[in-house]
Amino acid sequence: MAAKITDAEKEMETEFLPGQSAQVSHEVPETQTPQDGLPPSMHSMPERGLKWPVQSTKMQVTSPTSDDDNSHEQPGQCQEKKDGERWVAVLRTFINVCQPYFNFLESTARTLTLSSDTERAQLLAFSQEMCEILESLVLTFASRKLLTLDETDPDNMSHFCIGQIQLDALRLSVTVFRYCKPMPYLARLNTGMYKRMRWNVEGLDEAHLPEIKFYYLCYEDVPNLDRDGDKSDSTGVRLWSIGQWVHVGPGPSMEDILDWLLCDVPAGAFEKLLFVGEHEPSSCQATDQMLQLLTSREDVTHTPRKTFLRMSANDSEEMAVNLLPGWSAQVRHRVRSSARAGLEVAAVRSFTSACQPYFNFLESTARTMQLPPEMYVQLMEFSQQMCDTLERLILSFASTNLLTLDESDPNNMSHFCIGQIRLDHLRLSVTAFRYCQPTPYLARVDTGVFKRMRWNVTGLDGESKSETEYYFLCYEDTPNMYTEGDGGDSGTMRLWSIGQWVQVKPDPNTEDIFDWVLCDVPEGAFQKLLFMGSQEPSSCTATDHLLQLLLHQSAHPRAPLSF
Structure with missing residues (x-):
């Protein structure tokens, strides 16, 4: 693409700058060599069959060779700087003029039902072409030190908007930005992550999404390991992923306005949501995957x-x-x-x-x-x-x-969520979790009880249940008194039951906040509510029994269970 730009140096002024009259175009001779210190590629753009609509409002551009300079100005760097500032202003205006066309192309291709996939592909190809042209223009200006891409500079041009999409089905508005080159994820902190695109996702109503969320296309270089897990002599591998900005500081609650006033640049973490692969996707491909990610996260x-x-x-x-x-x-x-x-x-x-x-x-x-x-x-x-x-x-x-299943390790993966159920007739929400293997009931105390499932039961209103209650499927090995034998080792019997977590340490009724601050791991007792037998039930069967238990408790709050 760079070669095409160089071969058509006279095209930018005569075709790609909206608002130029025929007289201005006629005054640019075909064999004119720029003598104003401007980059040659700034006078050209590849044709590629693009037809740009002419804006009704004309944009005044002063020719670098005109006699509008004051007599006291000296030629040289001062004149070159003034000319550069004029062309940077032209570029900024040109990028702003392109945004309505990006909006039209992206919205039409992604939200309307077109007659064929070919039409959608053509629209997105045109959008991708515009994006590459603008990116080349900005990089050309930056290479001549006419503008900066450094995000610590308030006047930087590190990125530009390449479209806005309104998703009525999800009640979301997505604005897409393209970084002209890979930029550090945080402007003043080296995290090893580099961003290439950003999506601002905003809810169309306050009830759905009260604030803007930011998603990024980033990459990081990881060591290239051999089959034995050792670092090889070859270079690392570059992995691309889409993730979400997670605010770190200052506090997002904005309770202390001084934290925000004294913070020069906010800090945030990158939460990976979707791995893209080793090769950088185009802006259109990345936006396709981003919209699929939003659909999967919103439509449950x-x-x-x-x-x-x-x-x-x-x-x-x-x-x-x-x-x-x-x-x-x-x-x-x-x-x-x-x-x-x-x-x-x-x-x-x-x-x-x-x-x-x-x-x-x-x-x-x-x-x-x-x-x-x-x-x-x-x-x-x-x-x-x-x-x-x-x-x-x-x-x-x-x-x-x-990975580890030990719950004493904060980075453990001992359990995973297997579904959430909303019980409107009981005004309860039940979230089920499955432990990958029998896990001690308390992480640091041997109680002889091992948990296999957990259910978080939360009331849908303040009247039903003021806080979340925890129920567990557990087993314990008890001496078997009925095995056949002559008084030898009678063995043990494994008994399964569903019970409720009862807070013991710290005291749930204490008013001393230090009891909670100084408690490393809370401790609780296992209150048995329903015996399940000696055979481990499946996760679906156990959830069936838990829902029946909740229904019984709702109908007879004080009645004892009959096993």
């Missing part, structure tokens, strides 16, 4: 995709790698072969989070809607299959010490 009631129907319960490694969108075969091979690269853990965490909307759909649809019995069974079997597959997947990673 859509039908699970066919991809999950093809999951193999016996091939968890293939599932973890192949179902992540945008991963090339080379990346998949590296994820399998490297033992300590860290990519595996990030992949499984991302995939586990991506499964939650499907768990929500299956559990809510099966348990709250009137369905035929066979359909109810199919949904529950599908939910159970997903749960078992994820459990095997995490256990396979833990077996190679890529």
Whole structure:
């Protein structure tokens, strides 16, 4: 593209600057060589078959060779600086003029039902072409020190807008920005992350999304590891991902206005949401993936995709790698072969989070809607299959010490969410969690009780339940008094039960805040409510019993349970 720009140096003034009259175009001879110190490429743009609408409002551009300078001005750097400032103003105006066309192309291609995919591809190709042209222009100016891309400079031109899309179905407005070159994620702090695009996502009504959220396309360079997990002599691999800005400082609550006044540049973390791969996507491709990400995060009631129907319960490694969108075969091979690269853990965490909307759909649809019995069974079997597959997947990673299931480690992955159910008739919301393996009931105290599932039960209004209550599926091994034998070792019997967490330490009724501050890990007792027998129930069966228990407690608040 740079070669084409150089070969057509006379095109920019005569075609691409809106508002120029025919007289101005005629005054630029074809063989004129710029003598004003401006970059030659600033006088040209590639044709590429683009037709630019002429603006009705004419933009006044003073020719560098005109005699408008005062007699006392000396030629040289002062004149070159003034000429550069004029052309930077022209460039800024030109970028602003392009924004309505970006808005039209992006909105038409992404929100309207076109007659064919070819039309959509043509519109997005035109948008991509405009983006590349503007990016080349800004980089050309920056290479001649006519403007700066440094974000610490308030007058920088590090990025520009390439369209705004209104998603009525999600009640969201998405504004897209393109960085002219990879920029540090934080302007004054080296995080190893470099941003290439930004999306400002704003709710169309305050009830849906009260503030703007920021998403980025970033990359980071990670070491290239060999099959033994050691760093190889070759260069690292560049991995691209889409993530969200997580505000760190000052506090987002804005309770202390001085924190904001004294903060020069806000700080934030990069929360990865979607891995894109090793190759940089185009601006249109990245926006496509961003919109798909927003749809999957906002619409939690859509039908699970066919991809999950093809999951193999016996091939968890293939599932973890192949179902992540945008991963090339080379990346998949590296994820399998490297033992300590860290990519595996990030992949499984991302995939586990991506499964939650499907768990929500299956559990809510099966348990709250009137369905035929066979359909109810199919949904529950599908939910159970997903749960078992994820459990095997995490256990396979833990077996190679890529992650830990120890709850005393803050970065553990001992459990995962398997669905949320809204019980309107009970005014309750139930969120279910599955522990990957039997886990001690208390992380640092041996109680002999091991938990397998947890349910967080929260009231939908202040009158029903003032706070979240926690219920567990646990087992304990008790002496078996009825085994056959001559008084030898009678063995033990494993008994399963559902019970409730009862806060012990710190005292839930204490008014001393220091009791909570000085408590490292809270402790609680296990109050048994329902015995399940000696056989471990499946996650779906256990949730069925928990919902029946909640229904019984709601109908008979003080009545004891009969087992």
